[in-house]
Amino acid sequence: MISKRVSEMMRSKVSYPLARRYDVRARGDINLASNENPFGPSPRVVQALRREVARVGSYPDPRAPELKRAIGDYVGVKAECVAIGNGSDELVDLACKAFLNPGERVLIPLPTFAMYELACRVNGGVPRFLELPNFEWRVEELKRALTDVKLAFMGRPNNPTGDGISLNGLRELLAGGKLLIVDEAYVEFAGYSVARLASRLENLLVLRTFSKAFGLAGLRVGYAIGNPELIGVLESIRAPFNVNRLAQAGAITALEDQRYLRKVVNMVGQGRTYIRRELLKLGMRVLPSDANFLMVDVSPLGLDAPEFCDFLAKGKIFARELSSFRGAGPNYVRISVGSPWQNKRLIGELKKLKEGS
Numbered sequence: 001m002i003s004k005r006v007s008e009m010m011r012s013k014v015s016y017p018l019a020r021r022y023d024v025r026a027r028g029d030i031n032l033a034s035n036e037n038p039f040g041p042s043p044r045v046v047q048a049l050r051r052e053v054a055r056v057g058s059y060p061d062p063r064a065p066e067l068k069r070a071i072g073d074y075v076g077v078k079a080e081c082v083a084i085g086n087g088s089d090e091l092v093d094l095a096c097k098a099f100l101n102p103g104e105r106v107l108i109p110l111p112t113f114a115m116y117e118l119a120c121r122v123n124g125g126v127p128r129f130l131e132l133p134n135f136e137w138r139v140e141e142l143k144r145a146l147t148d149v150k151l152a153f154m155g156r157p158n159n160p161t162g163d164g165i166s167l168n169g170l171r172e173l174l175a176g177g178k179l180l181i182v183d184e185a186y187v188e189f190a191g192y193s194v195a196r197l198a199s200r201l202e203n204l205l206v207l208r209t210f211s212k213a214f215g216l217a218g219l220r221v222g223y224a225i226g227n228p229e230l231i232g233v234l235e236s237i238r239a240p241f242n243v244n245r246l247a248q249a250g251a252i253t254a255l256e257d258q259r260y261l262r263k264v265v266n267m268v269g270q271g272r273t274y275i276r277r278e279l280l281k282l283g284m285r286v287l288p289s290d291a292n293f294l295m296v297d298v299s300p301l302g303l304d305a306p307e308f309c310d311f312l313a314k315g316k317i318f319a320r321e322l323s324s325f326r327g328a329g330p331n332y333v334r335i336s337v338g339s340p341w342q343n344k345r346l347i348g349e350l351k352k353l354k355e356g357s
């Protein structure tokens with residue numbers, strides 16, 4: 001009954017490595033495992049959602065013109081260069097559906113976000129993994145790896161390393177003509193983007209989300225930026241009502257409150273600097289990050305990643321151990337930047353750990 005490729009995925013246990021190894025629900029629990037915005041959405045978004053709730057009896061506008069216009073203005077592209085998805089997860093999947101033939105290969109530099117592999121496999125593609133040597137983006141190696149694939153996924157900044165390929169490097173890869181899907185889920189924290197470039201090129205699609213800096217992870221809204229032909233393909237194969245009414249209203253209002261966005265980005269930037277500095281003082285290797293999380297080698301504390309996360313979980317702080325991420329190894333964890341008091345609690349617990357060891 002089950003298709004061959006899905007049975008194969010189930011047999012080899014390829015599925016999304018869920019962060020919730022622990023039950024993060026009680027008040028006071030500190031979830032630093034999911035790269036969410038610790039401040040939540042703008043209060044104006046919450047008001048807009050309350051107003052929109054009264055209208056959930058009717059379907060959302062399937063073309064979402066108002067949201068596309070608002071995104072277009074925010075990014076600096078025309079609305080026809082924007083497709084909207086049920087989270088950027090859906091757009092990763094739609095891109096594979098749209099551009100892959102069965103058996104074609106997809107370049108996936110590692111370690112990275114697990115959805116690229118999942119979407120590739122479930123749509124009949126074959127991942128071609130490339131482990132980033134020392135977590136560095138070496139353009140010559142990427143160029144070589146691109147020669148025998150149909151398309152490539154690249155986080156910029158990448159989850160979980162927190163950095164990305166340089167702009168010049170990316171331009172070199174684009175010159176080769178293969179389709180590059182650049183995931184800018186963390187763009188607001190990074191401050192660099194190729195979204196405008198995507199609207200003019202034939203082989204670049206940029207994915208973004210409202211789940212991170214805008215604090216709308218529970219609403220599920222993401223978007224793709226590309227030239228109108230590429231965007232038209234995604235639009236033609238998506239389900240008609242993929243982005244619900246609340247999600248559309250919430251995202252439009254989130255874009256209107258740019259002051260709130262700037263505040264969040266500033267606070268997260270300060271938190272990142274603080275955590276990084278303190279972790280370095282504790283002797284850990286911390287990769288430089290442009291996003292709202294840090295990838296950290298915890299082995300200098302004499303623990304591996306699962307042991308480190310179990311220790312923090314006892315104090316109700318939840319970090320993401322990366323041993324289930326392909327290519328990350330046993331000693332790395334990913335820690336999202338929290339609110340100031342959460343960051344202080346984290347560092348306090350780690351100081352206790354260090355003193356006890």
Ligand SMILES: Cc1ncc(COP(=O)(O)O)c(C=O)c1O
Nearest residue numbers: 087088089113159185209211222
């Ligand atoms: C690199 C990257 N892309 C996409 C997503 C998913 O975003 P969304 O919530 O829009 O599906 C995540 C979430 O963690 C991510 O890290």
